[in-house]
Amino acid sequence: MMHSLAHRFPGVRDGWARFDGPAGTQMCDLTIQAMTDWMASGLNGCGGGHFAAAIACDELVDRARHAVGQLFGADPAGVCFGPNMTSLTFAFTRAIGETLRPGDRVVGTRLDHDANISTWARACERSGAEHVLAPFDPATGTLPVQNVIDLIDSRTKWVAIAGASNLLGAVPDHRPIIDAAHAVGARVFIDAVAWAPHATIDIEALGCDALANSPYKWYGPHSGVLWMRPEILAELPVFKVRPSINTGPGRFETGMPNYEAIAGIEAASRFLLEEGMDQLSRYEMGLFEPLLSGLQAIDGVHVWGPSGMDGRTPTAAFTVDGLRPAEVSAALAADKVAVWDGHNYAIEVVGQLGLADSGGVVRAGISRYLDLDDVNRLLATVGRLAAGAR
Ligand SMILES: Cc1ncc(COP(=O)(O)O)c(C=O)c1O
Missing domain, CATH: 3.40.640.10 (Type I PLP-dependent aspartate aminotransferase-like (Major domain))
Structure with a gap:
């Protein structure tokens, strides 16, 4: 597997795992x-x-x-x-x-x-x-x-x-x-x-x-x-x-x-x-696969959107039974994992999914500066939250 390009991004040297790329990425060198x-x-x-x-x-x-x-x-x-x-x-x-x-x-x-x-x-x-x-x-x-x-x-x-x-x-x-x-x-x-x-x-x-x-x-x-x-x-x-x-x-x-x-x-x-978009995409998808399958494997986690790897970007939307998305994102933030929650301005999407009143979804996206440790950290925190909410 290719390596993360985190060394090209001064903004990710602070220990945070930044899954907030779909809202805005860090700037490269x-x-x-x-x-x-x-x-x-x-x-x-x-x-x-x-x-x-x-x-x-x-x-x-x-x-x-x-x-x-x-x-x-x-x-x-x-x-x-x-x-x-x-x-x-x-x-x-x-x-x-x-x-x-x-x-x-x-x-x-x-x-x-x-x-x-x-x-x-x-x-x-x-x-x-x-x-x-x-x-x-x-x-x-x-x-x-x-x-x-x-x-x-x-x-x-x-x-x-x-x-x-x-x-x-x-x-x-x-x-x-x-x-x-x-x-x-x-x-x-x-x-x-x-x-x-x-x-x-x-x-x-x-x-x-x-x-x-x-x-x-x-x-x-x-x-x-x-x-x-x-x-x-x-x-x-x-x-x-x-x-x-x-x-x-x-x-x-x-x-x-x-x-x-x-x-x-x-x-x-x-x-x-x-860097080449095809190469960048290959790296991102390589990292997204364990994120998506990891979320899907956690009891009490519901992943919204396409269930497979085809026809998609490396962005996951999920909810945890018994917790509002904002509670999940706050708990992740306490572990220095940055994600967004809510509708993220896709109000028709959360409306059609019937999630408008329950706080939307948690959204985690892959960017070129993330690596497998970041993915595992997110999954560990979500796993702990889901187990605690049951
Ligand atoms: C799909 C999509 N369209 C439009 C926008 C709005 O972009 P901007 O902030 O550049 O106006 C966003 C921002 O999150 C977006 O994700």
Whole structure:
């Protein structure tokens, strides 16, 4: 088995086992160094000018667009930067809302994080379009593609789906949904926030029309990235101030870019490209297997979502009989094991699973800096809690 890359992550030297990666990962050494170097360089300023620092700002953004484009197999001319996925998606759907009419339809899913639901719901409310959500299968925690395809009709303008569930880890079969949407002239937006940290994404091969993700979930800084087809970017009725650039990603990026974050995004992209997403995923899955089977083997523990290793990310959602998820996460924290509990903004998911009133789930995700000792520590604490609660 490959070794953990914990030595590349200064943030995990404090003895904590950090299973909170699905909420946000620690930054890798390259990210931290690139941001520090940029901030100390004297180049930090504003782009669009004729002096060296201004030119360097533009070059940095251009390099970062190319690095992100390379990471996701996408045309860099469609890469937009912003504060986080939610803000970028609200800006996107606000503009899309200008193109929607009463009678139009937007299809979403109940497997999604609310950032891919409320954003579209608001655009539909304001334009008079209809917003419908496909249910997932609560027994398996997976999204049957037919549930989405059944809702796609000639009125459909956009289909907004999860790259992966941030709570259950399920990765839908995107391709048939994209094909069904395109067959009626609709476009597809993918929320890849929970997917991008764990898998190779090739946007060109996938064929989606827009895809959003958050570098702070893949060892980068707090920030968001939204890619869209350059032709969509060119025609989108964006909300912008008059003097700002009206071509390329600059149309969509309001205000001054966060250059220091963009330096970090470029570095985090390079880190993933150098490590290789396939290799990273192999390591993560190798560690997730004992976590998943270990949780499933504990009496009194219920694992939600897909029961096997296929079609998923290395994120586990579980509950312990007789204990609220918050009690479990607090007990784990006492043993220096960091996990999240609750709905984690996937309110439709906990709603459909009937867990809204009982405090949601405990969520533990694998990141590249964890190792088998961390997994065993989590399992030992959960085992002790489950035995004590019986
Ligand atoms: C699947 C998914 N979508 C969207 C978001 C929102 O991302 P951001 O914090 O960048 O707005 C999250 C955050 O946890 C997420 O997990």
